[in-house]
Amino acid sequence: MTKTPITVTLTGAGGQIGYAALFRIAAGDMLGADQPVSLRLLEIPQGMRAAEGAALELTDCAFPLLAGVEISDAPEVAFDGANVAMLIGSRPRTAGMERGDLLEANGAIFGPQGRAIGARAADDVRVIVVGNPANTNALIAQQHAPEVPAERFTALTRLDHNRAVGLLAAEAGAGVAQIDGVTIWGNHSATQYPDLSHATVGGAPALEAVDPQWARGAYIERVAKRGAEIIEVRGGSSVASAANAAIEHVRDWMLGTGERRTSAAVVSHGEYGVPEGLISSFPVRSEGGAWRVVEGLAVDEFSRQRIDASVAELVSERDAVRQLGLI
Numbered sequence: 001m002t003k004t005p006i007t008v009t010l011t012g013a014g015g016q017i018g019y020a021a022l023f024r025i026a027a028g029d030m031l032g033a034d035q036p037v038s039l040r041l042l043e044i045p046q047g048m049r050a051a052e053g054a055a056l057e058l059t060d061c062a063f064p065l066l067a068g069v070e071i072s073d074a075p076e077v078a079f080d081g082a083n084v085a086m087l088i089g090s091r092p093r094t095a096g097m098e099r100g101d102l103l104e105a106n107g108a109i110f111g112p113q114g115r116a117i118g119a120r121a122a123d124d125v126r127v128i129v130v131g132n133p134a135n136t137n138a139l140i141a142q143q144h145a146p147e148v149p150a151e152r153f154t155a156l157t158r159l160d161h162n163r164a165v166g167l168l169a170a171e172a173g174a175g176v177a178q179i180d181g182v183t184i185w186g187n188h189s190a191t192q193y194p195d196l197s198h199a200t201v202g203g204a205p206a207l208e209a210v211d212p213q214w215a216r217g218a219y220i221e222r223v224a225k226r227g228a229e230i231i232e233v234r235g236g237s238s239v240a241s242a243a244n245a246a247i248e249h250v251r252d253w254m255l256g257t258g259e260r261r262t263s264a265a266v267v268s269h270g271e272y273g274v275p276e277g278l279i280s281s282f283p284v285r286s287e288g289g290a291w292r293v294v295e296g297l298a299v300d301e302f303s304r305q306r307i308d309a310s311v312a313e314l315v316s317e318r319d320a321v322r323q324l325g326l327i
């Protein structure tokens, strides 16, 4: 029997990441090869033509799973009945900027979108924020949607996670499939902490497969600043890898991770000393359609300091958006 379509609302559909994501979602990469999907595209008036063009091309792909595409510049229309909301639309940074520099410009987008999600989305809505600064934008949206359980608002650190896995695999001379237990902690920013303390390569401790000094030095720097490296080399921020990570985040959230661990920015309930309510990256698994923080991992002094530094930045971003009246 054909399944009922899942409604996916994607913002910034006329932008780069939107364009890289839409076709994979419609092809079944995100929700499964037997799951029809209805797409709702939200853009601002200036982005509508590009979104319309993407919609024309979606028609031209004749994807069997694509049950429909609607485009709107009104959040209340675009989020109506949304089961999955992918909040991508916002301004990317350019060379020389930190993601936090986008706080004021982009923060203003997420309150109204959060309100529209609270008012119009389906009861099971799951939200992933990609637009930077992603953790704090997710917090803003969540604070405007008290009708929706707080845990349904998440931010993307899967790209950082995938970068951390890819760079570890290269250093260890291993395949990515041999790697597990890598964690991104904290903020999707240069303070994030890619942690190999509990990672394994082919079942053995990662810190025996690579130089521990590299793991706690140049590696952290490389992963945390990979976004800036891409901007420098490509001349624009990451696109296909970001779209891929957002798709993997939603896929794992909806379909489960099994025993495999990944990283996602989810609301803290005080795990690992992260203040309650912050949307911070943790080691996670997903089961039954919900993210679960993997608890009980030992945190040594080095890791403690790194986690605390990134969490302190999240606290200061939260305080800044409070001061701006965005929450």
Ligand SMILES: NC(=O)C1=CN([C@@H]2O[C@H](COP(=O)(O)OP(=O)(O)OC[C@H]3O[C@@H](n4cnc5c(N)ncnc54)[C@H](O)[C@@H]3O)[C@@H](O)[C@H]2O)C=CC1
Binding pocket: 011, 012, 013, 014, 015, 016, 017, 018, 042, 043, 044, 046, 047, 050, 088, 089, 090, 091, 092, 093, 106, 109, 129, 130, 131, 132, 134, 156, 157, 159, 160, 188, 237, 238, 239, 242
């Ligand atoms: N969390 C992560 O790992 C990553 C986050 N990003 C962030 O993703 C965001 C999007 O990046 P790109 O697609 O490359 O940018 P882009 O500039 O190519 O596209 C952004 C699109 O969003 C639209 N937009 C702006 N305000 C909107 C609103 N209020 N509602 C709906 N649409 C709106 C614009 O018209 C534009 O079409 C940026 O903030 C970027 O920094 C990028 C890479 C990774």
Ligand SMILES: O=C([O-])CC(=O)C(=O)O
Binding pocket: 092, 093, 099, 132, 159, 226, 227, 228, 230, 237, 238
């Ligand atoms: O670095 C940026 O501005 C875009 C981004 O978030 C990333 O690539 O991780």
